[in-house]
Amino acid sequence: MRRVVITGAGTINALGHNVPDTLEAMREGRCGIGELEIRDVDRLSVKIGGQVRGYDEHAHFNRQQIALYDRFTQFALLSASEAISQAGLTFFGELAARSGVVLGTSGGGLSTQDENYRVVYEDGKNRVHPFVVPKLMNNAAASHVSMQWNLKGPSFTVATACASSNHAMGQAFQMIRYGLADVMVTGGSESMLCFGGVKAWEGLRVMSKDACRPFSANRSGMVQGEGAGAFVFEEMGHAKARGAEILAEVIGFAMTSDAADIVMPSKQGAARAIKGAMQDARLPKEKVGYINAHGTGTAANDKTECAAVADAFGPHADSLMLSSTKSMHGHLIGGTGAVELLACIMALREGVIAPTIGYEEHDPECALDVVPNEAREAKVDAVLSNAFAFGGLNAVLALKAA
Amino acid sequence: MTVQEKIVEIIAEQAVLEVGDVSLDQSLDDLGIDSLGLVESIFAIEEEFDIQVPFNANEPENSEFDISSVQAIVTAVEGLVRAQKA
Incomplete structure (x- = not known):
């Protein structure tokens, strides 16, 4: 059985816009949860979240890209770039054909849906932007990662709610282990912190209004976050042959x-x-x-x-x-x-x-x-x-x- | 319809029972209403009376809203309706 190692990692989330900043925040036990800054927050009863702050999409993407990239796609692309840069791989020829991308998401382009429902239902307009469908679809992030990096092997999106990323990474692991691919970009992305996204969760009555305190007797519920994480999973022999730095081995x-x-x-x-x-x-x-x-x-x-x-x-x-x-x-x-x-x-x-x-x-x-x-x-x-x-x-x- | 009648109606619907089979001293547990049924009942109560019910499913026993029996719910909702009118 082939062994699978991780040779690159990337992220953007409430704790940091890259891996080093995120790990530093985790080491320091810093909290990235705060007051939500979103439209119509005054109509929500849950007003906190782990929002990605200080983020300007225009600093990373041009106007044409933004027309196609929902926030969850943007987060996936930025995380994948960090991971693939660290891995030091370029994909062409046979390697491109033997490399794919499997990402998890639950809501996909939920912000795009939310904005455009608003346009037709609340603003009463009869026309939406032509790219609404390719922007909101759940596989948009995986597809754009494959396009940006020329990943031509098995690629798809996994949606199993809160387990989506783990299911995705599990698939990527098994594909390499059993010989379906040599390199897989994998992880997950989510951006549900819009009015409709938070309002839907409010309905279940499991959300905290003040903080997320897991395992503490005075816990008051969950707090939503947003962002993405991406990894390069690689067949161990392939990674060793090119002298790549191995971050960890996925074993089961x-x-x-x-x-x-x-x-x-x-x-x-x-x-x-x-x-x-x-x-x-x-x-x-x-x-x-x-x-x-x-x-x-x-x-x-x-x-x-x-x-x-x-x-x-x-x-x-x-x-x-x-x-x-x-x-x-x-x-x-x-x-x-x-x-x-x-x-x-x-x-x-x-x-x-x-x-x-x-x-x-x-x-x-x-x-x-x-x-x-x-x-x-x-x-x-x-x-x-x-x-x-x-x-x-x-x-x-x-x-x-x- | 009184607050009590409305609430019994809502709870009976959740429990898939006739209104006459719901008695005030019963708990939601007795009536076979699980946590999802409870959250749905509270939603229905909020919609019916146009009130906000303070209830967190993580700590039902510590909520300000008493759900220990049908009677307790009726009393709590009557209070919320009064407070809202005041």
């Missing part, structure tokens, strides 16, 4: 379905995915030192996730670290697993475990080491990244140090 992946409830998570479904990823990686559970939690900050997730980890690891659950970086960058929904994979890579490469910030009160139902409030230095050899989506679709990745 598993996905399960709860087949139970459209919003309530299941301990069994989550635990099966966790165990499945370790089994796929042939990783003894004692070797796992860190888990990047799904950790949304809702009572339903946090209690179920801790119970699933306890179930999957037995006594070892008490000696591993589990943190949720959503407390800092918010929940990027379809892009969240990608940004969170950065915390996994930081743990493996730098021996720094990103904290769960906003942690205030012990919850007996979440009695694991959640790395509260401050990053911690610790050497870990293998890590997991959890994602458990609405709809009961679970996806867990296993990584080890290069």
Whole structure:
């Protein structure tokens, strides 16, 4: 079986516009969540989010590009550029044909939909911009990445709500492992922080109005974020032959379905995915030192996730670290697993475990080491990244140090 | 229709029961209404009475809005309707 390594990483999110800034913020336990600056925010009851700030699309793209690139596509393109530049790859000939892009998203071009519904329903106009469809479609980001970098192999978009990125990266991993491709650009992107996007989430009554405090007894719900994360996954022999710097190795992946409830998570479904990823990686559970939690900050997730980890690891659950970086960058929904994979890579490469910030009160139902409030230095050899989506679709990745 | 009658009607619809089969001392649990059904009931109540119900699904037991029984919900909504008129 072929081995798969990560040779490039890129991101833009509420903590930073690139990987170094994001990792620095995670090390410092900085919070990127703040007051939303969006149109009609006064009509929302949830007014906070992990928004990408200080971002000017005109600094990165020209007018023609902006006419085609929704914000989620822009975030994907910027992240992919950073990742591919780091990997140092150019795609032509046979390599281009053996390289693809699989990205996750949940809402796709939701801001484009929101703006254009407004135009026809609220403003009463009878005409919309001709590019509305190619701008809002869920695969727009993956397609533009493939076009910009000449990636001509298997390319598509995965939409499994909050697990989209992990499912996407799992697909990319398996494609290289089983010989369908040699290089895959993968990750996810999301930009739902528009009036309609936040209003829809408000309806479920699981959103916090003040902060995201995963695993803390006084948690008050989830907070939405936005942004993207992208990685270059590469066949290990290919990477070594060209002397590429290896950030980490992807060693296992598993996905399960709860087949139970459209919003309530299941301990069994989550635990099966966790165990499945370790089994796929042939990783003894004692070797796992860190888990990047799904950790949304809702009572339903946090209690179920801790119970699933306890179930999957037995006594070892008490000696591993589990943190949720959503407390800092918010929940990027379809892009969240990608940004969170950065915390996994930081743990493996730098021996720094990103904290769960906003942690205030012990919850007996979440009695694991959640790395509260401050990053911690610790050497870990293998890590997991959890994602458990609405709809009961679970996806867990296993990584080890290069 | 009184507030109580309207609420019983909304809850009965969620529980897929006849109005006459809902009694005020029952909890939503007794009536077989799960967390999604609860969120939908609250939405229906807000629409019906044009009020904002303070309820967070993360901490139903700590919400200012008492949902321990049908009677508790009726009392809470009557309070919210009064406050809104005042």
